[in-house]
Structures are given as C-alpha cells and as structure tokens.
Amino acid sequence: MPRTTPFQNPQAALLAALLLVSFAVLPVSAATVIDDAGTHVTLNTTPQRIVSLAPSNTEILAALGLTGRLVGITDVCNYPPEVNTVPRIGGYSAISTEKVSAARPDLVIASDITPAETTARLRALGLNVVVVAPRNIDDMIRDIRLVGALTGTDAEAERLAWNLSSRLANLGTAERPAGTRPTIAHVVWNNPLYVSGNDTLQNDVIEHAGGTNAFARVSGWGTVSLEEFLMTNPDIIIVNGGGGMDNETRDVILEDFMTRPQYASLSAVKIHRVYAVKADTISRAGPRIVDATEQVAADVREMTRAESGGSTGLAPTARTPGFCAAGTVLFIAAFVFLVQRRR
Structure with missing residues (x-):
C-alpha cells in the first residue's frame, strides 16, 4: 500500500498547519x-x-x-x-x-x-x-x-x-595579614558623625583596599559620638567628598576634620591621612565603586610606604567636586532610608 503523506490526508494536513502556526507565534525566551x-x-x-x-x-x-x-x-x-x-x-x-x-x-x-x-x-x-x-x-x-x-x-x-x-586582584591586598591592616573610618556626614559600619558597601571597599573598618561594630550606617570617634582614633579617615553650600569645589567634611579643634588629637589629622572620595562614587554599587576602592587602596599604600621610610611614588589623592545643599540633604536622606530598610 502506498504511504499517505500529510498533504494527502486532510486531517493530518490540518494538524501540521496548526503546529506550524503555534511554533510561529510562541515566543522564544530571551x-x-x-x-x-x-x-x-x-x-x-x-x-x-x-x-x-x-x-x-x-x-x-x-x-x-x-x-x-x-x-x-x-x-x-x-x-x-x-x-x-x-x-x-x-x-x-x-x-x-x-x-x-x-x-x-x-x-x-x-x-x-x-x-x-x-x-x-x-x-x-x-x-x-x-x-x-x-x-x-x-x-x-x-x-x-x-x-x-x-x-x-x-x-x-x-x-x-x-x-x-x-x-x-591587582590591588594585591587580599593576602594582607589582619594585624598589618590599618584601621579606616568612612564618614558619610560630620554633624552628627555618621559612619559606615558592617554590612555596608563601604565596609567592603575598605576590606578590598587592604584596611579594617574602624567601626565594624556599628550595624549598617549609624551615628557615633565625638568621644567614641576620638577613642577609636582610626589610622585613616575617608570622608564623602563635596557637600558645599554652592557650586564651588569644596570638601566640607574634609575641611571640618582638618580645621576644627575637636579633631586635632586624631592621628589621621596630625599626619594628614584624611582623604575625600567623591560621594556618589563610593556610595553607589556600580562599576565606579572599583574606582573608589583603588583610591582607598592608594591611601593605604601611601601610609605603608611612609611608615617604612620609602617614597610613595603616588600623586596626592584628588579633591572631589562639591555639590549643592539640596544634593547633600538628598544623599543623607537616601542613606537613612536605606539603613531603616535594612534594619
């Protein structure tokens, strides 16, 4: 008996047509x-x-x-x-x-x-x-x-x-022994003193850069008293750059640490180890967070070489552009909102 093709069998032909249509309209998952x-x-x-x-x-x-x-x-x-x-x-x-x-x-x-x-x-x-x-x-x-x-x-x-x-990986900080890592504080704002504690992006930046978070005992972002900050006496202080009340280039938190008498006893202030990192660079979990990490790692290397008596061979850490008061308030509000959400 000769074999019947789908086109010779009306029912088979209809079924084949339906299958072709269905495959044509069904989306392919991207x-x-x-x-x-x-x-x-x-x-x-x-x-x-x-x-x-x-x-x-x-x-x-x-x-x-x-x-x-x-x-x-x-x-x-x-x-x-x-x-x-x-x-x-x-x-x-x-x-x-x-x-x-x-x-x-x-x-x-x-x-x-x-x-x-x-x-x-x-x-x-x-x-x-x-x-x-x-x-x-x-x-x-x-x-x-x-x-x-x-x-x-x-x-x-x-x-x-x-x-x-x-x-x-090229930072070469992963194997740095814990005892040789400088303590680093990241200051989000200065009035009150608002710092990055554990379980924060900035804590991760500090660790990748070869340091130890001076305020790892703080859960998330939180405030600390002036007395607590002075007693902790971090080796390096990283502050959010900018914060001016106008469009001028001003790092107001950095200026505060370096000029106000209440901070004068801090070791980082005495030997000029207070550095500004542009606020949105160190606060956003995007590709530029690696830029911030490299900058902090350079500060750690500068300290290490200075203590060993060698020249750093590094250019001074760049000051960062300021931003308007509204931007400052919005930035702090966002940080507070995130802290409350994570708590």
Whole structure:
C-alpha cells in the first residue's frame, strides 16, 4: 500500500498547519534570571526600552553601552553625563508609576531602595520588573552579568566584569595579614558623625583596599559620638567628598576634620591621612565603586610606604567636586532610608 503523506490526508494536513502556526507565534525566551529579591524573571524578547529606578543601576546600564535604550531614570541619576537627557520618573522613594508606565518600558530595573509597593504596582500594570540590589562588590560584578543576560549584552558584561575583577586582584591586598591592616573610618556626614559600619558597601571597599573598618561594630550606617570617634582614633579617615553650600569645589567634611579643634588629637589629622572620595562614587554599587576602592587602596599604600621610610611614588589623592545643599540633604536622606530598610 502506498504511504499517505500529510498533504494527502486532510486531517493530518490540518494538524501540521496548526503546529506550524503555534511554533510561529510562541515566543522564544530571551532570558530567565533570578533577581536579587529571589524572583524568577523571564523576558521573551530583548528589551529595547528600559527604565532604571536607581543611580547604581543606571551606571551599570551605561557601562554596558545601553544609554540609548534608557527611557526613564530617577531624579538623582547623574552619571555618566549623557544620561542627563533621559526623562525623569521621580526620586528614590517617590517614583511616579504613571510616568514609568507612560514610558512604555519592556524592562524596569528596580533596587532594594525601591518601595515594595511601587514594585508590586508596576508588576500589576504588566511591566517586567527585575530587582538589582548588590550589597557588596562581588554582588555588583555578578549583577553586571545578570543585566547583560537580560539585555542581550552578555559579551560586554563579561568583558566589564573581567576588567573590574582584574583591577581588584591587582590591588594585591587580599593576602594582607589582619594585624598589618590599618584601621579606616568612612564618614558619610560630620554633624552628627555618621559612619559606615558592617554590612555596608563601604565596609567592603575598605576590606578590598587592604584596611579594617574602624567601626565594624556599628550595624549598617549609624551615628557615633565625638568621644567614641576620638577613642577609636582610626589610622585613616575617608570622608564623602563635596557637600558645599554652592557650586564651588569644596570638601566640607574634609575641611571640618582638618580645621576644627575637636579633631586635632586624631592621628589621621596630625599626619594628614584624611582623604575625600567623591560621594556618589563610593556610595553607589556600580562599576565606579572599583574606582573608589583603588583610591582607598592608594591611601593605604601611601601610609605603608611612609611608615617604612620609602617614597610613595603616588600623586596626592584628588579633591572631589562639591555639590549643592539640596544634593547633600538628598544623599543623607537616601542613606537613612536605606539603613531603616535594612534594619
């Protein structure tokens, strides 16, 4: 008996046609990831319209060459400069879901600072939301790869992650014995004295740079008294750069430490080991956190060489640009908000 082909059997032909149509319309998954909130997120197509709800995530996207896909960022996203033309959708905790929705994004990248109700509302509107919230430098490098997988920039993400990891490895601080590590305080603000304790990004910076956090006993970010600070007497003091009341280049916290009599007894003040690092560079879990780590590591090397009687061979640590009072208040408010969320 001759074999019947599907086209000679009307029922078989209909079934084959239906299968072809179904395969044609079923989407092929572009990526499936588990975000930093533990949520499985699947994108069926490579996103072309992206909204970022945190400056650190905006910087990751820009470092992957995705600035052109941004259709919405927060009011405090300011780096790199080319993002300044991207429409604004609100602040850290005052995000306009209406503006986000109106931007018609196919991907929204939130953070742990994004209010949970905002994230839920955006998902209820049918938007793809992924939470990218690295807590340390290793998390940040991992999240670069995650964002790369979601956006079809895997190769760029791998190159960036490799570059950042190599720069950290080249610091040569990983094997430094605990007893030889200088104590380092990171001061977020000076009135009151607001420092970075354990379980903070800045604690991770200090450890990668070859130091020990002088206030590791503080949980997260917190205030300490002047007496406690003086008794701790850290070997090196890192302060947030900027903070001027106008647009002049002023590092007001640095100036405070170096000129006010109450700090004169500190060893770091006496021998000029108080350094400013630009505030958003050391506070954002994006690629520039490695820049901050390299700067702190250079300060540690400078101290080590000075104590051994050798020349540092290093240029002085650069002063950082100041920023307006409103920016200062917003920065501190963001830190307080994050501390409260983590507690």
